[in-house]
Amino acid sequence: MLKSILSFYYQMQVFMFNWIDVEKLVGLFSFEQYDPVVFGTSFFLFYFFAFLFVFRILAKTKDLKVWTIIFFSIFFYYKAAGIYFLLLVFSAIFNFYIGQWIFNSKNENFRRIIFFASIFVNLGVLVYFKYTNFLLEILTDLQVGQFNPLTIFLPIGISFYTFKAMSYVIEIYMEMLEPVKSLRNFSLFIFFFPNVLMGPIDRASEFLPQIEGDFSVSKEDIGRAVFLIIVGLIKKHVIADYIGLNFVDRVFEVPLRFTGTENLLAIYGYSIQIYCDFSGYTDMALGIALLLGFKMRKNFNFPFMANSVMNYWQRWHMSLSLWLLDYLFKPLQMGLRNMRGFGNAFAVLITFTTVGLWHGANWNFVIFGLIHSVFIIFSMLTKPLRTKFYDKVGLANSKVVNFFQIVFTFHLLMFSGVFFRAISFDSALEVFHQVFTFMKPEVFPQFLESNTFIIILIVLGYIGHFTPQKIVDKITSLITRMPVVMQALLIAVVIWIVIQVKSADIQPFIYFQF
């Protein structure tokens, strides 16, 4: 009898283990390089629903809920960066104690020393992982010596969470925030999975108080979350991925193989691709955070409606630009204020070179930053003259002028975007070469015929971007009033569409690399 039970047990075990592929099961929970759990994949949905079930139903107490988010966030980051999740843990512990130390020290000089040391450590880690090879390349170019690039793993999201953690220490140093008492709550702020990989770069002073709440969500929050997740999925996985993979990438890979018309269309396509990619991801992140009872920072506000490059940075990736405005530009400007306009210009130059470098360690990003500095400094210097001129001809506050400013600004952005996207500086010049000397507009009808879907998606992307807030609000409230079953069905339909459109593997989010 015992023998037969044992044998049955053994057979069941063999059956179970054959049925559930053990290796695959382990793979589900272990780190695989270049395979992070991206929002919008079926893997993420699987993990997220399991997490949501534990968070909303099993975790009865507030403490359990907090721990659930922390563990899931660590797991999420581990899936993306492997052993480097320890960096995240280090960042949390280090900045937590630095914050307390700065707050409790009475000696002003000592305070300043700790503060700058902490900035040095935070930026030092970032520079090591992200910029070492670029610095070695510069040293080699300057013929200081021959340096071979090192094999350094770039932990995903490091630029985002380093800045997030730094905001905490800076705010304490500037006496805008009191340190949190609980390391656990602070870790939640640093680890928080919706924004750990790609922002928004939330501020400690806005995020930490939310951990004190009860994570409750209203019907409006759920409606808004559903709307954001749907829109994010469409923007990222239908529009951005498709036009990227099937058109923009191909042109930028070998610009000389395409006519000026195609190059120009690729530039327009790239502008909407990167917007849909990044803001789509952000929408999903905001929606997911809302379902957990957290409101994160707004990151986009109709960026292509900007009527100046300066205005663009108040609308695009706002959590980064406001971070740099508050913590880099303003202190620089204050320090240089006796130089007046020149001080302003210098602060702009440093800030936007940083913006460029923040996106990546290569010269194209530096050039991108410099171009933006030149735009802004030029606009700053000519503003009094322009204002005088518009006043004189009676065109101040003119809607027509504003419209042309928007169109002009958009094209300035597209120009700088070529350097941002091109695989090298020479390749960027090739794109312009094709546009200005090999336009061949007659290929357009042919292009339209063979790439109708791409053009439709590009146009749809722009329509989506320019959809007035009023209409967005109306759709959101419509979704809010739907029964939960309908909302779930809506998400399911969108996922189905995404699967249909997805012609190839999921493209990594463009902003991951930064």
Add this chain to the structure above:
Amino acid sequence: MISEQLANVICKELKLQSFDFQDDTTADQVPGWDSLSHINIILAIEKEFAVKFKGIEILKAKNLGDLQRLVDSKLVK
């Protein structure tokens, strides 16, 4: 309370006829007060009151009330 003297300097710098400044008024509520004109306003205030601010003191000021208190604290010394 924002003193008339402070209000006048700011209005003059921003070329405003007048503006109803309150303690909780923030820069973004005042027409023309952006991150670039900010520096000229601070310099004008320093000149008007013959005071010198530390960079961090200005950065800490969140609204007009903070700025007024900062100016007052310098004048007492």
